[in-house]
Amino acid sequence: MNNDRYSVAPGSLVQQLDVLWRRQCDEWAMLRTGRSNLHAARTRMFDLGGWHVIAQCNPSRVASAAAKVDARTLAARPCFLCDENRPIEQRFVLYRGDWKILCNPAPIFDPHFTIVWAVHEPQLVRSSLHSMLDLAADLESRYTVFYNGPSSGASAPDHLHLQASPVGCTPVETELAAAVCAERGNNGQSWIEWLRRVPVHVGLSRPGRRPTIVITGDDRQAILDAVGQVLAALEKVHPVRPEPMLNLFATFADDHWLVWMFPRQAHRPSCYGHESDRYLVSPGAVDLAGLLIMPRPEDFERLDAATIHAIYREVSLSSEEFDLLRDHLRR
Numbered sequence: 001m002n003n004d005r006y007s008v009a010p011g012s013l014v015q016q017l018d019v020l021w022r023r024q025c026d027e028w029a030m031l032r033t034g035r036s037n038l039h040a041a042r043t044r045m046f047d048l049g050g051w052h053v054i055a056q057c058n059p060s061r062v063a064s065a066a067a068k069v070d071a072r073t074l075a076a077r078p079c080f081l082c083d084e085n086r087p088i089e090q091r092f093v094l095y096r097g098d099w100k101i102l103c104n105p106a107p108i109f110d111p112h113f114t115i116v117w118a119v120h121e122p123q124l125v126r127s128s129l130h131s132m133l134d135l136a137a138d139l140e141s142r143y144t145v146f147y148n149g150p151s152s153g154a155s156a157p158d159h160l161h162l163q164a165s166p167v168g169c170t171p172v173e174t175e176l177a178a179a180v181c182a183e184r185g186n187n188g189q190s191w192i193e194w195l196r197r198v199p200v201h202v203g204l205s206r207p208g209r210r211p212t213i214v215i216t217g218d219d220r221q222a223i224l225d226a227v228g229q230v231l232a233a234l235e236k237v238h239p240v241r242p243e244p245m246l247n248l249f250a251t252f253a254d255d256h257w258l259v260w261m262f263p264r265q266a267h268r269p270s271c272y273g274h275e276s277d278r279y280l281v282s283p284g285a286v287d288l289a290g291l292l293i294m295p296r297p298e299d300f301e302r303l304d305a306a307t308i309h310a311i312y313r314e315v316s317l318s319s320e321e322f323d324l325l326r327d328h329l330r331r
């Protein structure tokens with residue numbers, strides 16, 4: 001371990017991350033620039049018939065949106081998450097011995113962390129799930145932890161990593177909180193249809209919303225089992241190797257985990273491209289959660305509701321396959 005890059009601060013994990021972010025913003029020019037770009041980023045709000053999308057114009061994200069993720073390109077480039085290739089200025093907080101928490105130098109949030117597995121091993125949801133739940137709980141309701149599947153928005157699918165954003169920063173989190181509160185208060189119909197309520201709640205979004213699966217409860221093992229059942233059902237409905245295409249989130253509040261996922265059928269929409277009549281948009285977890293990142297100002301300007309609908313429709317699991325998934329989970 002390079003001790004120069006190891007950040008030690010007293011206090012809880014949340015306090016250590018506060019110190020890491022502040023210190024790195026002071027001493028690391030790349031993060032300072034990325035953060036300035038984030039603060040200068042323009043946003044536009046779209047109402048897509050009951051659910052909301054915020055478009056963020058963020059030029060710092062161009063490398064991520066344009067990343068080539070085919071096996072040959074990945075094998076030929078130095079992995080930017082491996083110890084030996086990371087910038088010398090980039091410090092980390094060690095988490096449970098095997099994960100390194102880094103500041104993301106092209107932040108979408110302030111702060112925005114990348115949590116990197118110690119070894120160069122591929123992105124796999126089954127390798128990450130336990131740690132996502134633990135990390136969400138250890139972060140004391142301050143952060144949401146998320147995962148991009150290897151062909152669902154990850155720009156480094158060859159190196160296992162998670163990300164963390166301040167809780168409540170995406171439109172879907174507000175909408176989910178309302179749905180969970182409505183359920184706890186027996187407060188009428190929400191956009192989530194709950195299929196099961198014991199030992200944990202498992203729900204699916206109703207028709208008209210982009211396909212979303214929600215699991216919530218206070219029993220860690222039951223949450224893991226429920227996610228495993230959803231993954232097994234997705235493997236039947238839309239089989240893709242090495243794992244079902246998805247973006248996964250976990251957060252923790254009031255002693256309950258809230259886990260949700262967006263099942264996918266495409267890495268990028270058909271409008272994706274570098275040409276002037278295309279959109280340089282590569283949707284990952286954050287985008288599916290309603291914060292659509294547009295690195296090119298010209299794309300941001302001409303974006304409209306119809307294009308956003310098409311992007312979500314094309315990258316999300318089809319409504320027919322989502323209905324099949326509902327049937328599987330009802331059994």
Ligand SMILES: [Zn+2]
Nearest residue numbers: 079082120159
């Ligand atoms: Zn690596």
